[in-house]
Amino acid sequence: MTSIGMSVASANLLRNGEIGTKGRDPLPRLLGQLTARAGTPVTVERAASRPWASALFQxxxxxxxxxxxxxxxxxxxxxxxxxxxxxxxxxTGHFVADLSIDDSYPMPGGEWIELSALTIEDW
Incomplete structure (x- = not known):
């Protein structure tokens, strides 16, 4: 059986925290690069981001x-x-593991592009 002594001072415990900018959402930087690639005029109609994890990556x-x-x-x-x-x-601190165009179609006065991306924290 394994046990732990709880009399250890909290200052001696290791903190599992983010280092630098690794934990930040890379979506704003990705949007900047996507809109630059699209040229002007371009509008971000929707941009959503949520956490993702696998057994080895987050x-x-x-x-x-x-x-x-x-x-x-x-x-x-x-x-x-x-x-x-x-x-x-x-x-910075992430890489794009997957990016795909889900749909693209004409609309009055322009074009729509729907895409999804997976970014992974770079260790």
Missing amino acids: GRRHVITLSLAGPDAAARRAAFVAGIEEAEWSL
Whole structure:
């Protein structure tokens, strides 16, 4: 049987805390890079982030909807979608493990892009 002595002073206990910016949600930085890739004018219609974990990793799952406006929106959507799964993203303390386009379609005056991403804390 294993036991622990509770008379240890709390100052001697190790704290399991976040170091630097690793625990921060990378969604704002990811949104900045996605909107730069989409060009202007672009609007973030929806951006949600929630914790995600597996047996070995922890991170966040993101769902994002962008609307592109303007006469060149269809061409910008095609350029945005092309090769996005292999694109490199710069997220301090995290990396993009998966990014996929869930849907994209025309709308009056522009284009919609719905995507999801999985970011993992970089150890």
